[in-house]
Amino acid sequence: MGAGHDHGHGHGGPPAGTATAAYRGRLRIALSITLSVMVVEIVGGLAADSLALFADAAHMATDGVGLGMALLAVHFAGRPADKKRTFGYARAEILAALANCLLLLGVGGFLLYEAVERFVTPPETRGGLTIVFALIGMFANLVSLSLLMRGRKDSLNVRGAYLEVLADTLGSLAVLVSAGVILLTGWQTADPIAGLLIGLMIVPRTVKLLRETLNVLLEAAPKDVDMAEVRAHMLGLPGVADVHDLHAWTITSGMPVLSAHVVVDQDALDAVGHEKMLHDLQGCLGHHFDVEHCTFQLEPRGHAEHEAKLCH
Numbered sequence: 001m002g003a004g005h006d007h008g009h010g011h012g013g014p015p016a017g018t019a020t021a022a023y024r025g026r027l028r029i030a031l032s033i034t035l036s037v038m039v040v041e042i043v044g045g046l047a048a049d050s051l052a053l054f055a056d057a058a059h060m061a062t063d064g065v066g067l068g069m070a071l072l073a074v075h076f077a078g079r080p081a082d083k084k085r086t087f088g089y090a091r092a093e094i095l096a097a098l099a100n101c102l103l104l105l106g107v108g109g110f111l112l113y114e115a116v117e118r119f120v121t122p123p124e125t126r127g128g129l130t131i132v133f134a135l136i137g138m139f140a141n142l143v144s145l146s147l148l149m150r151g152r153k154d155s156l157n158v159r160g161a162y163l164e165v166l167a168d169t170l171g172s173l174a175v176l177v178s179a180g181v182i183l184l185t186g187w188q189t190a191d192p193i194a195g196l197l198i199g200l201m202i203v204p205r206t207v208k209l210l211r212e213t214l215n216v217l218l219e220a221a222p223k224d225v226d227m228a229e230v231r232a233h234m235l236g237l238p239g240v241a242d243v244h245d246l247h248a249w250t251i252t253s254g255m256p257v258l259s260a261h262v263v264v265d266q267d268a269l270d271a272v273g274h275e276k277m278l279h280d281l282q283g284c285l286g287h288h289f290d291v292e293h294c295t296f297q298l299e300p301r302g303h304a305e306h307e308a309k310l311c312h
Contacts, residue, residue, distance in 0.1 A: 026148060074086055178193060236284075239264050240262055260292070
């Protein structure tokens with residue numbers, strides 16, 4: 001005997017809308033700021049012959065691509081589910097985060113390579129001009145950080161954008177320091193050192209974000225959900241004899257789902273009924289775990305063996 005039930009009594013999959021969608025307006029403003037500063041820093045890099053400014057502009061370019069992909073993903077993720085895509089296009093946000101990670105790793109690697117090249121033949125960087133453009137970049141980055149700070153805990157996409165802007169802010173600081181050193185001492189090697197530091201700041205954060213993104217794509221259990229604890233809570237309900245085929249995964253940021261086959265004692269089921277048992281299971285997970293969408297199959301003892309034979 002089987003029965004399905006979802007957390008909000010819905011019938012078409014997880015709730016519409018994703019965590020990133022709530023920050024669409026902030027992402028748009030951050031994208032506008034990022035692209036504007038990128039153009040300014042390219043001009044500054046050419047005028048001052050500064051790798052550090054070029055590095056910051058290159059990172060700004062990846063930020064722009066990443067923010068653009070995030071906004072595009074929000075657009076697709078908002079489309080309704082259909083017969084072929086029963087969860088809709090929500091996973092588009094995670095694919096955008098993955099593409100963003102790969103882009104960041106490529107830019108970080110290029111900056112490290114270019115910095116090493118400039119150690120060998122350091123150019124004549126104009127420190128004063130570099131400081132002016134770096135200050136513009138830092139101010140713009142601080143504005144973008146304030147816009148994205150709140151959403152970084154809710155969405156991998158927003159977190160990716162936040163980490164990029166944070167790295168940009170630190171990069172602008174590195175540019176300011178290197179330009180100040182050049183201006184005061186004439187030590188031109190300070191510029192490629194700043195470019196090297198910016199590259200090193202990009203890679204570790206990107207690897208961490210990539211790991212989280214791959215966990216979602218590999219349908220690992222949500223990081224805040226202890227599956228052993230979930231099973232224990234379910235087994236603690238009156239009438240529940242066993243739980244098998246217990247799975248939890250994340251469709252996209254803010255959209256965890258869970259499914260399970262629940263073996264129940266027939267006497268207990270007859271006493272409380274299917275609806276009460278399902279509500280108890282839903283209440284158990286809803287109160288103790290952050291799982292938006294739950295599907296349960298209630299079955300009598302021995303059904304699992306019968307089900308296994310049908311699958312052969």
